[in-house]
Amino acid sequence: VYAAPSSVFGVTVDPAAAADQTFDYIIVGAGLTGTTVASRLSEDPNVSVLLIEAGGDARQDPRVYDMDRAFEFYASDLDWYWPADQGTHLSGGKTLGGSSSTNGGAYTRAPKEQYDAMSKLLEPEEQSLGWNWNGLSKYMRKSENFTPPNATQVEAGADYVRNYHGYGGPVQVSYPLKMFTGPHQPAFLQAAEEVASIRYSKDLNGGEPNAASITPLTMNAKDARRSSSAQAYLTPVEKTRKNWLTVTGHLVTKVHFKNGKLPLTATGVDFAATNGTSAVRYRAKASREVILAAGAIQTPALLQLSGIGDSTHLKSLGISTLVDLKTVGKNFQEQPQNMVFSQPSGVDLKGTGPGDAIAFPNLYELFGDDAKEAAKTIKSSISAWAKSQAGNAASAKALEKIFQLQADLIIKSNSPVYELFFVNSPDLIGMSTWQMLPFSRGSVKINSNDPFTKPTINVNYFSVDFDMKVQVYGVRLARKILQSEALQALVASEVQPGYETVPNDAAGGSDADWEAWIRSGFGANSHPLATAAMMKRSLGGVVDARLRVYDTKNLRVVDASVLPMQQSAHLSSTLYGVAEKAADLIKEDKARKY
Numbered sequence: 001v002y003a004a005p006s007s008v009f010g011v012t013v014d015p016a017a018a019a020d021q022t023f024d025y026i027i028v029g030a031g032l033t034g035t036t037v038a039s040r041l042s043e044d045p046n047v048s049v050l051l052i053e054a055g056g057d058a059r060q061d062p063r064v065y066d067m068d069r070a071f072e073f074y075a076s077d078l079d080w081y082w083p084a085d086q087g088t089h090l091s092g093g094k095t096l097g098g099s100s101s102t103n104g105g106a107y108t109r110a111p112k113e114q115y116d117a118m119s120k121l122l123e124p125e126e127q128s129l130g131w132n133w134n135g136l137s138k139y140m141r142k143s144e145n146f147t148p149p150n151a152t153q154v155e156a157g158a159d160y161v162r163n164y165h166g167y168g169g170p171v172q173v174s175y176p177l178k179m180f181t182g183p184h185q186p187a188f189l190q191a192a193e194e195v196a197s198i199r200y201s202k203d204l205n206g207g208e209p210n211a212a213s214i215t216p217l218t219m220n221a222k223d224a225r226r227s228s229s230a231q232a233y234l235t236p237v238e239k240t241r242k243n244w245l246t247v248t249g250h251l252v253t254k255v256h257f258k259n260g261k262l263p264l265t266a267t268g269v270d271f272a273a274t275n276g277t278s279a280v281r282y283r284a285k286a287s288r289e290v291i292l293a294a295g296a297i298q299t300p301a302l303l304q305l306s307g308i309g310d311s312t313h314l315k316s317l318g319i320s321t322l323v324d325l326k327t328v329g330k331n332f333q334e335q336p337q338n339m340v341f342s343q344p345s346g347v348d349l350k351g352t353g354p355g356d357a358i359a360f361p362n363l364y365e366l367f368g369d370d371a372k373e374a375a376k377t378i379k380s381s382i383s384a385w386a387k388s389q390a391g392n393a394a395s396a397k398a399l400e401k402i403f404q405l406q407a408d409l410i411i412k413s414n415s416p417v418y419e420l421f422f423v424n425s426p427d428l429i430g431m432s433t434w435q436m437l438p439f440s441r442g443s444v445k446i447n448s449n450d451p452f453t454k455p456t457i458n459v460n461y462f463s464v465d466f467d468m469k470v471q472v473y474g475v476r477l478a479r480k481i482l483q484s485e486a487l488q489a490l491v492a493s494e495v496q497p498g499y500e501t502v503p504n505d506a507a508g509g510s511d512a513d514w515e516a517w518i519r520s521g522f523g524a525n526s527h528p529l530a531t532a533a534m535m536k537r538s539l540g541g542v543v544d545a546r547l548r549v550y551d552t553k554n555l556r557v558v559d560a561s562v563l564p565m566q567q568s569a570h571l572s573s574t575l576y577g578v579a580e581k582a583a584d585l586i587k588e589d590k591a592r593k594y
């Protein structure tokens with residue numbers, strides 16, 4: 001087993017540091033989850049960990065640490081910027097820390113019932129493993145170091161519930177130092193209540209986020225710098241943890257296995273310079289496990305490149321199938337996003353942000369008088385929708401079960417179905433908005449056996465027509481909020497879409513006009529997941545409840561791919577919880593097996 005010479009730990013771009021070496025664990029992708037798992041596993045000085053990251057180390061790049069500049073990441077050298085269907089692109093951080101180094105930083109958790117639903121998709125004997133609110137909220141708090149709002153931030157509307165938060169973890173969670181202290185954010189919360197009866201909540205992190213609130217962000221309370229997974233879990237131990245090596249600038253191109261016999265034993269990975277200027281492939285060996293944390297797009301691609309996927313698809317690309325696991329890359333879910341905004345009236349914002357006011361309406365609040373009809377549509381359409389999306393799932397029958405659970409969350413548990421994220425600047429006042437729980441299912445498929453070629457992404461947006469209805473009611477609600485009494489003094493005329501594009505009538509605009517506008521300009525919300533879902537195999541799962549890929553002994557997935565369904569939340573808090581829990585499962589299995 002690898003004994004790291006003192007010169008090769010920490011972070012390096014030199015492939016020679018890892019080539020032909022053996023590590024206990026090899027982790028693919030130093031994003032949110034991969035860095036977390038690497039850090040926890042390497043707490044044991046007797047194990048060695050290799051973490052390989054396609055992107056570079058941009059921790060000192062102001063586009064990364066300065067959260068006011070986060071928008072500069074889009075389509076830049078830090079962005080994977082995968083082309084997707086209907087003219088959209090998906091963004092994801094291609095840098096140390098992955099998307100936690102480039103995201104918006106909003107820190108929220110999903111409803112308790114959505115975590116509990118994860119267990120319902122597992123085999124009966126797996127349901128005691130703690131994939132539920134009680135089990136995961138403990139780990140979400142383990143990763144968190146919350147700083148309560150100071151007096152100025154309280155004055156500006158920030159509040160919290162003490163026991164919702166963790167205080168000893170590595171991820172810094174706090175409110176912006178230059179938080180907007182003008183009247184805008186409180187007025188938005190008031191408007192959400194006035195227009196759609198969305199109640200105010202002190203704190204969205206207690207498992208009941210169907211509310212409007214001011215939320216904290218993953219940023220450092222002292223200097224307002226971003227707290228990415230890299231800054232939280234790697235930077236503090238980088239110079240002392242001699243059993244953890246991180247190689248940046250290198251793409252893992254393939255996972256290797258011992259022989260063709262099932263269950264497969266992963267023995268290591270091939271990797272190559274990400275910039276593709278060299279054909280040289282390096283190999284590193286794993287004596288215990290290979291852990292994929294390359295995110296919801298690249299993880300299924302890497303599985304397919306390594307021979308785990310749908311045999312018909314793999315054969316068409318000349319790849320021999322090792323595990324005929326047809327749902328790798330399927331069950332894919334992403335949320336469509338639209339922005340509605342007006343010209344501000346010029347009242348001083350008193351701050352530069354980042355903004356942190358959010359409203360999460362449930363079905364009844366979003367649809368108002370039409371809610372009964374909307375609930376009826378969902379109930380009576382589940383079977384037809386499952387049939388229409390079956391090509392992107394294990395089967396219509398499997399998807400019907402998943403949709404039933406999703407419908408119950410929406411109709412019975414009041415899970416938020418839409419997000420309105422208040423956006424504020426000297427030039428605009430409005431909302432970035434997206435639906436949270438689409439029924440449309442898509443896929444991620446490699447289209448070449450060249451690992452440098454981006455996979456084909458088909459989100460299949462709005463392929464269930466009800467998803468369009470939700471989006472229409474969502475953007476219309478955003479307009480109504482901008483027209484509310486509470487915001488009147490702060491808002492001038494609507495800019496996007498504008499009354500010429502979507503004429504304003506008594507209803508706030510017709511469905512047809514809104515739909516035409518949505519289709520002309522929606523984008524991806526950057527919350528892709530479920531492409532290697534943790535579910536029982538009969539439902540289309542790719543990993544079991546210990547996050548092991550089916551028919552393998554020691555290949556796990558720990559990233560957004562494993563979440564089986566969308567969440568009514570921003571994903572980072574949940575994913576830190578998933579990664580923390582995964583690390584404990586891996587440690588447990590080590591104690592048991594080796």
Ligand SMILES: Cc1cc2nc3c(=O)[nH]c(=O)nc-3n(C[C@H](O)[C@H](O)[C@H](O)COP(=O)(O)OP(=O)(O)OC[C@H]3O[C@@H](n4cnc5c(N)ncnc54)[C@H](O)[C@@H]3O)c2cc1C
Pocket residue numbers: 028029030031032033034052053054055091092093094095096097098099100102103104105106107108250251252253293294295296298299302525526527528558559560561570571572573575
């Ligand atoms: C633009 C944007 C805004 C967001 N805003 C928020 C927000 O405000 N709040 C919130 O909670 N969440 C937000 N999210 C979501 C959250 O950041 C992601 O869900 C989360 O980071 C996903 O974690 P992950 O570990 O699955 O993937 P990532 O964090 O994306 O990490 C995957 C890593 O793997 C690397 N990689 C991929 N393929 C390979 C390979 N073959 N070899 C080596 N390395 C590889 C990638 O470069 C990347 O570093 C946002 C995401 C984006 C993209």
